[in-house]
Amino acid sequence: MEYKVKIDSFEGPLDLLLHLINQLEIDIYDIPAAEITNQYLSYVNTMQQLELDVASEYLVMAATLIAMKSRSLLPDHTEEDDEFYEEDPREELTRRLVEYKKYKEAAEKLHVLEEERTMFFSRPPSDHLFASNVEGPLHVSIYDMLGAFQKMMRRKKLAIPPKATVRREEVSVETRMKALREKLRFSKEPMLFEELFDSNERNELVVSFLAILELMKQNEIKILQKGNFAKLYVMSGGNEK
Numbered sequence: 001m002e003y004k005v006k007i008d009s010f011e012g013p014l015d016l017l018l019h020l021i022n023q024l025e026i027d028i029y030d031i032p033a034a035e036i037t038n039q040y041l042s043y044v045n046t047m048q049q050l051e052l053d054v055a056s057e058y059l060v061m062a063a064t065l066i067a068m069k070s071r072s073l074l075p076d077h078t079e080e081d082d083e084f085y086e087e088d089p090r091e092e093l094t095r096r097l098v099e100y101k102k103y104k105e106a107a108e109k110l111h112v113l114e115e116e117r118t119m120f121f122s123r124p125p126s127d128h129l130f131a132s133n134v135e136g137p138l139h140v141s142i143y144d145m146l147g148a149f150q151k152m153m154r155r156k157k158l159a160i161p162p163k164a165t166v167r168r169e170e171v172s173v174e175t176r177m178k179a180l181r182e183k184l185r186f187s188k189e190p191m192l193f194e195e196l197f198d199s200n201e202r203n204e205l206v207v208s209f210l211a212i213l214e215l216m217k218q219n220e221i222k223i224l225q226k227g228n229f230a231k232l233y234v235m236s237g238g239n240e241k
Contacts, residue, residue: 145232180215
């Protein structure tokens with residue numbers, strides 16, 4: 001499978017780290033190097049397996065986190081070692097994260113103000129298909145989708161015993177996009193993210209995920225959540241083809 005996709009939802013390694021900090025409920029001023037490194041590498045590895053266009057800055061941050069993890073396993077420096085003392089890389093990372101968080105929150109506030117300003121103009125009524133079932137929509141990032149994909153892959157791997165299988169003919173992303181369009185178009189309610197993956201073959205699961213990303217990029221579907229880090233829902237919407 002040589003299909004690659006790049007979408008604008010990737011905002012950089014600091015954005016991914018903030019997502020993990022919120023998800024793991026970690027104190028930004030006391031980042032556990034081992035845990036955050038393992039989680040970060042897991043996401044980057046998933047991105048690479050999906051053949052997403054991973055920017056080099058993600059790999060640079062991965063190297064920084066691995067260095068932090070290695071340092072955390074070494075004995076602490078004593079006061080006698082002051083001349084050899086080096087600043088804990090976590091301190092620099094924390095400063096960068098705090099600064100990035102400030103800018104991100106400021107940008108979100110400006111976005112809210114922009115949306116409030118649009119309320120001064122009348123708009124035609126719209127039919128919210130998900131109004132009775134889903135509280136939202138909340139902002140759903142690519143990292144939320146990657147996390148949901150990781151969980152689904154783990155569940156499928158645990159649920160299905162290993163066995164010899166006959167290799168199926170590979171399905172293209174374009175073909176899968178067409179099938180998903182039809183499935184969502186005829187659904188009366190938003191569908192759970194997991195319901196769009198009706199195969200147990202890894203390659204087909206990856207193709208389905210890439211198809212969802214491409215449909216999202218083309219504004220043909222909407223991804224919704226009931227709350228932060230809750231299950232994802234998918235519905236047809238936007239520029240349908």
